[in-house]
Amino acid sequence: MTIKVITFGTFDVFHVGHVNLLQRAAKLGDELIVGVSSDPLNRQKKGRAPVYSQQDRLRIIAAMSDVTRVFVEDCLTLKRRYIKEHGADILVMGDDWRGKFDEFNDICEVIYLPRTPSISTTEIIEVVRQPEFC
Numbered sequence: 001m002t003i004k005v006i007t008f009g010t011f012d013v014f015h016v017g018h019v020n021l022l023q024r025a026a027k028l029g030d031e032l033i034v035g036v037s038s039d040p041l042n043r044q045k046k047g048r049a050p051v052y053s054q055q056d057r058l059r060i061i062a063a064m065s066d067v068t069r070v071f072v073e074d075c076l077t078l079k080r081r082y083i084k085e086h087g088a089d090i091l092v093m094g095d096d097w098r099g100k101f102d103e104f105n106d107i108c109e110v111i112y113l114p115r116t117p118s119i120s121t122t123e124i125i126e127v128v129r130q131p132e133f134c
């Protein structure tokens with residue numbers, strides 16, 4: 001039986017925390033499916049436009065050897081539908097989301113992986129905005 005793992009995220013300003021999450025998620029199954037937040041969804045979730053466009057974020061994720069399929073996540077409330085549509089057996093998220101997706105335990109296993117410490121898209125944006133960085 002093929003075990004399908006699904007995860008969701010914005011993956012803006014792609015960094016090593018994203019790599020670690022995707023590599024560890026891939027090891028939990030045979031296929032890794034990634035839902036990448038659309039630009040409007042990112043604005044809604046994070047209150048800012050992404051630095052990299054939706055199209056570029058999709059291409060970056062699709063280029064990872066661990067990833068077998070990517071799609072655009074248009075709406076946070078459609079997670080159940082996406083999980084079912086893609087036939088996912090396991091939902092993986094970083095543990096900043098711990099508990100938030102337990103409602104999907106009835107259709108798949110839900111696993112929260114530890115976040116990579118000391119790195120995030122938000123922090124990278126803040127660092128490069130500092131005048132002393134230039």
Ligand code: CTP
Binds near residue numbers: 008010095123
């Ligand atoms: N992630 C992780 N370790 C990090 C940063 C992110 O494991 N240091 C995981 C998140 O938990 C999530 C996925 O990567 O499951 C996508 O996270 P995303 O929100 O796109 O990245 P962040 O760097 O957390 O972005 P932001 O700072 O904008 O919230």
